[in-house]
Amino acid sequence: MDREQISRHAHADHPIAAPLDDDSVRHLLERGLSRGAERVLDLGCGGGEWLLRALTTHPRVRAEGVDISASSLAHARETARRLGVEDRLALHHQDAAHFASSHTFDLVLCVGATHAFGGLLPTLAAARKHLAPGGLVLVGDGFWERDPSPEAVELLGELADLPTTLERVVADGWTPVHGHISTRRELDDYEWAWTGSLASWALDHPTDPDSAQALETATVHRAQWLRDYRDTLGFVCLVLRPTGD
Numbered sequence: 538m539d540r541e542q543i544s545r546h547a548h549a550d551h552p553i554a555a556p557l558d559d560d561s562v563r564h565l566l567e568r569g570l571s572r573g574a575e576r577v578l579d580l581g582c583g584g585g586e587w588l589l590r591a592l593t594t595h596p597r598v599r600a601e602g603v604d605i606s607a608s609s610l611a612h613a614r615e616t617a618r619r620l621g622v623e624d625r626l627a628l629h630h631q632d633a634a635h636f637a638s639s640h641t642f643d644l645v646l647c648v649g650a651t652h653a654f655g656g657l658l659p660t661l662a663a664a665r666k667h668l669a670p671g672g673l674v675l676v677g678d679g680f681w682e683r684d685p686s687p688e689a690v691e692l693l694g695e696l697a698d699l700p701t702t703l704e705r706v707v708a709d710g711w712t713p714v715h716g717h718i719s720t721r722r723e724l725d726d727y728e729w730a731w732t733g734s735l736a737s738w739a740l741d742h743p744t745d746p747d748s749a750q751a752l753e754t755a756t757v758h759r760a761q762w763l764r765d766y767r768d769t770l771g772f773v774c775l776v777l778r779p780t781g782d
Contacts, residue, residue, distance in 0.1 A: 538747035541606050543754055544583075546738040551730035552586040555649035555677050556719040556772045558726065562590060568715045568776050569675050570595055575643035578667055579603070580633040580660070581650025585613030585626070588646075592622040599625045601642070603633040605653075634663060641669035648677030648774060652694075657702070658709055665779065673714070677774040678702070689766040699773060706775065715776035724772065732759040 548554055553562055566587070569575070574597035579588050582602030591598050604610055610628045617623040629636060633653050645664040647654075654660040657678045664674045680699045697705065703713065719727075732755045739745075739752035 538750050538754075541608060542747070543735065543751065545608065545612075546751060547731045547735040547755075548584075549734045549738070551727055551734070552584060553648075554583055554586075555774075556724045556727035557648075557677075557717070557774070558723050561717050561719070561723065561774075562587070563594075565675060565715075565717060565774055565776065566591055566594070569644040569646075569673050570598060572643075573597055575599075576640070576669070577601070577644045577646065578638070578642040579646040580636065580663065580667075581647055581653045582609075582613065582628070583650070584609045585616065585628065587648065588626060589613065589616055589620060589622065592617070592625055593620055601627040601629065601638070603629045603631060603636045605630070605632055636667075638667060641672070642667050643669050643672045644675060645672065646675045648675065651676065651678045656694075658705060661706070661709060661711060661777070668779070672778075674711070674777045675774065676777065677772065680771045680773055681769055682771040683769050685769045686765060688761075688764075689769055692761060692765060693770065696770075699771065702773065703775075706777065707780070710780050711777040712780045713775050714778055717774045719772040719774075724770070725767075728759070728762045728767070732756075732762070 573595040577591055577598060577600040579602040582588060582604050585602050588600040588602050592600055607630055610630055613628055617626045645667050647660050651657050651660040654663050679696050680702045681696050735751050736755040739748045742748050
């Protein structure tokens with residue numbers, strides 16, 4: 538079972554691939570879609586959940602998503618057809634870091650996918666290229682709530698604390714106009730959903746050749762979360778405007 542299959546099973550009960558509940562997602566989209574007729578781009582859209590929610594709640598929004606996962610994009614297309622919004626959704630099967638468009642966007646999203654660009658600031662640099670004048674960026678990334686263990690750094694990379702993260706974003710030419718810090722409940726719910734959904738799939742398919750691997754992956758992930766980073770990792774979503782815009 539490859540990483541893409543693992544992720545699909547792990548997110549079966551939590552289609553937003555980030556520690557955010559439905560209310561938080563709705564409020565963040567409301568901040569980014571104040572007119573209700575924006576053109577939206579999601580860099581690293583996965584199954585397109587952010588875009589599908591934007592399209593179903595705002596009938597004049599048009600959206601595009603970019604991802605390297607063909608199966609995730611196929612899932613997004615099928616869901617869009619079922620919801621009746623496929624005529625307003627364009628999906629691109631390619632590396633989001635190399636995506637080019639003939640037009641700009643009023644809202645550029647990248648939540649939980651900054652690894653595709655090599656970190657938060659490179660993600661913002663990529664988003665800036667696609668942003669229309671007066672547009673907004675909605676980005677979500679991890680931060681350290683307290684000093685991490687070496688094991689946490691090895692698992693999750695070189696993050697900063699929240700004040701330093703914001704200072705770096707501002708120094709890079711952005712002004713935060715809204716934000717959301719995931720609560721402990723959101724963080725825990727996400728991890729329980731990730732590990733629980735994957736483990737449940739394995740137990741429901743005992744004869745599948747990938748069942749043992751899926752159960753072991755869920756077990757290892759749960760132990761790493763509880764032992765290595767549960768008490769140190771936070772997650773923040775920022776709604777940003779270019780400074781001076």
